[in-house]
Amino acid sequence: MRSMALRVSAAVILVLAVALVAASCGSGGSTTTTAGGGTATTGGSTGGSQPAGGAQISIQNFSFSPASVTVKAGDTVTWTNNDSATHTVTGDKNEFNSGDVAPGATFSFTFKTAGTVDYHCAIHPSMKGTITVQ
Ligand SMILES: [Cu+2]
The missing domain is CATH 2.60.40.420 (Cupredoxins -  blue copper proteins)
Incomplete structure (x- = not known):
């Protein structure tokens, strides 16, 4: 039982560590997300039938x-x-x-x-x- 609990908490720590790495990657990638928003603005001209x-x-x-x-x-x-x-x-x-x-x-x-x-x-x-x- 006890070793099982240890394994579970080790797994939780691993998941948290992965989540942290992913989060820091995510914040670095937010610049890219902003650039994507700019692309969406370009999409506003999709009313292509309009001059x-x-x-x-x-x-x-x-x-x-x-x-x-x-x-x-x-x-x-x-x-x-x-x-x-x-x-x-x-x-x-x-x-x-x-x-x-x-x-x-x-x-x-x-x-x-x-x-x-x-x-x-x-x-x-x-x-x-x-x-x-x-
Ligand atoms: Cu009216």
Whole structure:
């Protein structure tokens, strides 16, 4: 019995030692993990059907997400209505107006001039967003 217990504890120590070595290797490898995260960012351009540099905005839970987006002049911004209600994407100064965007539908607009455009949903005025064009 006693030697059995010794063997078990020896095994536990061995496992712990291996775990420690693995942990220190893991922390050294975390730099690689961060680099992998950078690759994931590149994957964000997977919306390959969009022109390079465009932006995607999701309409959900009666809000624009993200509410603030910065693009370059000439970029196309696409809004996708992921909500269960109909919304609009309407420039505060009527710079653009999507009209009704049904659930599941999209609206795209190309911003050609630099400046800041505030917009809202004409149906739900509390829904607001900003596009900054550089
Ligand atoms: Cu709305």
